[in-house]
Amino acid sequence: MIIDAHSHLGYDVAFDLDNDENLLIENCKKYGVDGAIVQPFIPRPYVEDYKAIHDRIYKLTQNKERKFWGMSSMNPHFRIEEYAEETERCVKELGFVAAKLTPIGHAVNPASRDGLACCDVVRKLGIPLMIHTGNGGSFADPIQVAKVAEEFPDLVIVMAHAGSGGGSIGTASYIARTHDNVYLEPSWVDIAALEGMLKEVGCSKLMFSSDVVDNIPVELAKYRTAVKKETDLERILSGTAVEVFGLK
Numbered sequence: 452m453i454i455d456a457h458s459h460l461g462y463d464v465a466f467d468l469d470n471d472e473n474l475l476i477e478n479c480k481k482y483g484v485d486g487a488i489v490q491p492f493i494p495r496p497y498v499e500d501y502k503a504i505h506d507r508i509y510k511l512t513q514n515k516e517r518k519f520w521g522m523s524s525m526n527p528h529f530r531i532e533e534y535a536e537e538t539e540r541c542v543k544e545l546g547f548v549a550a551k552l553t554p555i556g557h558a559v560n561p562a563s564r565d566g567l568a569c570c571d572v573v574r575k576l577g578i579p580l581m582i583h584t585g586n587g588g589s590f591a592d593p594i595q596v597a598k599v600a601e602e603f604p605d606l607v608i609v610m611a612h613a614g615s616g617g618g619s620i621g622t623a624s625y626i627a628r629t630h631d632n633v634y635l636e637p638s639w640v641d642i643a644a645l646e647g648m649l650k651e652v653g654c655s656k657l658m659f660s661s662d663v664v665d666n667i668p669v670e671l672a673k674y675r676t677a678v679k680k681e682t683d684l685e686r687i688l689s690g691t692a693v694e695v696f697g698l699k
């Protein structure tokens with residue numbers, strides 16, 4: 452089974468990227484991906500725009516051709532009651548399995564006052580939080596994730612991109628190895644770095660994801676080449692995500 456743990460829907464105003472439902476479904480079929488956890492691309496900074504893309508993701512989760520799960524993403528600089536209300540709606544009414552914080556897209560340091568307040572909302576809802584790391588300067592440095600992980604040891608955190616693009620892959624691996632509540636999602640990590648990561652943290656803390664649909668076959672080839680044992684490969688391609696996000 453193959454589960455893509457980091458996939459996007461909608462139009463991203465920060466990165467000028469666009470993904471629609473058909474593209475997601477067709478690419479899952481084309482590359483043999485059984486299901487994906489889908490989060491919003493960054494919409495315009497209005498609560499109603501975030502609600503609209505969450506509703507679109509919910510509709511996609513009702514699709515019968517492939518299995519989809521929702522991951523909420525709210526601008527962390529909204530009023531905390533607005534952040535909390537919409538995140539709670541996503542979890543309790545729409546059945547979403549996780550939330551996302553994007554330091555580069557949302558201009559937030561996860562360990563800042565606003566960042567930590569959002570992390571606490573997610574923690575109280577009992578779902579994992581995915582935090583973008585790598586590209587995006589000091590806000591996206593995995594060290595900020597370590598601060599969150601230590602502040603909230605009962606919050607499960609998945610480091611998206613495992614520090615890739617920011618020169619901090621080694622830091623990300625070290626933090627995942629030394630913090631029980633931190634997992635790695637190594638999209639965009641090169642194969643040599645992935646091989647180091649496999650040795651340092653092991654497959655039980657790693658999960659496959661594409662981030663953008665054209666990257667699906669590239670990421671799959673990376674794991675199929677680097678991971679020698681079939682059971683380890685299965686763990687990375689679906690097992691870790693199933694366990695961490697409680698997928699059914």
Ligand SMILES: [Zn+2]
Nearest residue numbers: 457459662663
């Ligand atoms: Zn992404």
